[in-house]
Amino acid sequence: MAIVGTIAEKAAGPVHTGSAVATRRPPFSFPRDLRLGDFLAVGPFVIFAVLFLLLPMAYLVVQAFQAKDGSFTFNNIAGLASPKIAGSFWYSIRVSAASAVIGAAIGLLMALAVIRGGLPGWINGALMTFSGVASNFAGIPLAFAFLATLGRIGLVTLLFKALGINIYARGGFDLISFWGLVLTYLYFQIPLMILIIAPAIHGLKKEWNEAAATLGATPAQFWRYVGLPVLWPNLLGTLSLLFANAFGAVATAYALSTSAFNIVPILLFAQIRGDVLGDSGLGASMALGMIVITALANVIYLVVRVRAERWLK
Structure with missing residues (x-):
C-alpha cells in the first residue's frame, strides 16, 4: 500500500496548503470583449436547437398530460405502468445496459492495445478511422449487413453449415433474439x-508508469x-x-x-403512427419517459466527464 500512496501522490501532484496559496474562484461573469458577431455566429445553432429540440420536447410534454378532448389528465402517465409498456422499458434497459457494458469492456481493451501496447502507428490510425465510420453505421444498412452475414441464410451461417455446424440449431444462436x-x-x-476513451488513455502520463516501476510495482x-x-x-x-446511445436506437431493431x-x-x-391501437397521448408519455432516461444518462456522462478532465489536468 506504500507503493499505492506514493504513486497516487506523484499522479495527483503536490498539494499546497495555507491561506497564502488558497485562491477563491471568481464569480461567473460575461467577458467584456464579447461582440455582436460572436452571438450571431452561434445563432444558427440556437435556432436549430429551439426548432428541432426544445419545441418538439415542449410539445411532447403537453401531449403527455393531455386527453383526447384536450383536457388535462394523468392517465397517459399512468399508462406507463401497464405490463406491456413497463416490460418494453425493462427490455430496452437490459439491451442498452448489456451492449454498453460489453461494448465498453471490448472497446477499452482494444484502445489500450493500440495506444499503449506498442503496436505500429498505422494500426492506431486505421482503428480510429474505422471507429469514426462504424460508430455512425446503424439503422437499416446495419440490420441488412447482419441479416446477410448471420441471418438464417446469411453468408457466415451457410459457411458453418458447409462445415457441418448449424448455429441456428435448437438452443443455439438466433439473430432475432x-x-x-x-x-x-x-x-x-x-x-x-x-x-x-482514447483521449483519456492518451492522458495517462508516462511518468506515472515509470514511477510505479521504480517503486517495484508490476x-x-x-x-x-x-x-x-x-x-x-x-x-x-x-x-x-x-447506454443512452443504445436506448434511443430504433431503426436497426425495427429493420x-x-x-x-x-x-x-x-x-x-x-x-x-395512427393504426387501430394508436394513442398519441400514450405515445407522448412514452416519449417523455425515454427523454427522462436518456437525459439522466447524458447528465451523468457530462458531470463525470468534467470531473475526469479536471483530474487529468
Missing part, C-alpha cells in the same frame, strides 16, 4: 467507446491502483453515453424484425 440484438448494437457501441499493480482509478470517471461517463423486439422505440412508433 435478445443477444442477437445486443450483438448487432455492439457494431457501433465498440467503435464509439474507442473514440471516447504492470498489473499499476493498472489496479493507478491506471484504472484514473480512467474510472471516464469509463463511468462513457458507459452512461453508450431486423418489426415485432420480435419489445423495445420502447418500436412500441412508441406503433402508438403514434
Whole structure:
C-alpha cells in the first residue's frame, strides 16, 4: 500500500496548503470583449436547437398530460405502468445496459492495445478511422449487413453449415433474439467507446508508469491502483453515453424484425403512427419517459466527464 500512496501522490501532484496559496474562484461573469458577431455566429445553432429540440420536447410534454378532448389528465402517465409498456422499458434497459457494458469492456481493451501496447502507428490510425465510420453505421444498412452475414441464410451461417455446424440449431444462436440484438448494437457501441476513451488513455502520463516501476510495482499493480482509478470517471461517463446511445436506437431493431423486439422505440412508433391501437397521448408519455432516461444518462456522462478532465489536468 506504500507503493499505492506514493504513486497516487506523484499522479495527483503536490498539494499546497495555507491561506497564502488558497485562491477563491471568481464569480461567473460575461467577458467584456464579447461582440455582436460572436452571438450571431452561434445563432444558427440556437435556432436549430429551439426548432428541432426544445419545441418538439415542449410539445411532447403537453401531449403527455393531455386527453383526447384536450383536457388535462394523468392517465397517459399512468399508462406507463401497464405490463406491456413497463416490460418494453425493462427490455430496452437490459439491451442498452448489456451492449454498453460489453461494448465498453471490448472497446477499452482494444484502445489500450493500440495506444499503449506498442503496436505500429498505422494500426492506431486505421482503428480510429474505422471507429469514426462504424460508430455512425446503424439503422437499416446495419440490420441488412447482419441479416446477410448471420441471418438464417446469411453468408457466415451457410459457411458453418458447409462445415457441418448449424448455429441456428435448437438452443443455439438466433439473430432475432435478445443477444442477437445486443450483438448487432455492439457494431457501433465498440467503435464509439474507442473514440471516447482514447483521449483519456492518451492522458495517462508516462511518468506515472515509470514511477510505479521504480517503486517495484508490476504492470498489473499499476493498472489496479493507478491506471484504472484514473480512467474510472471516464469509463463511468462513457458507459452512461453508450447506454443512452443504445436506448434511443430504433431503426436497426425495427429493420431486423418489426415485432420480435419489445423495445420502447418500436412500441412508441406503433402508438403514434395512427393504426387501430394508436394513442398519441400514450405515445407522448412514452416519449417523455425515454427523454427522462436518456437525459439522466447524458447528465451523468457530462458531470463525470468534467470531473475526469479536471483530474487529468
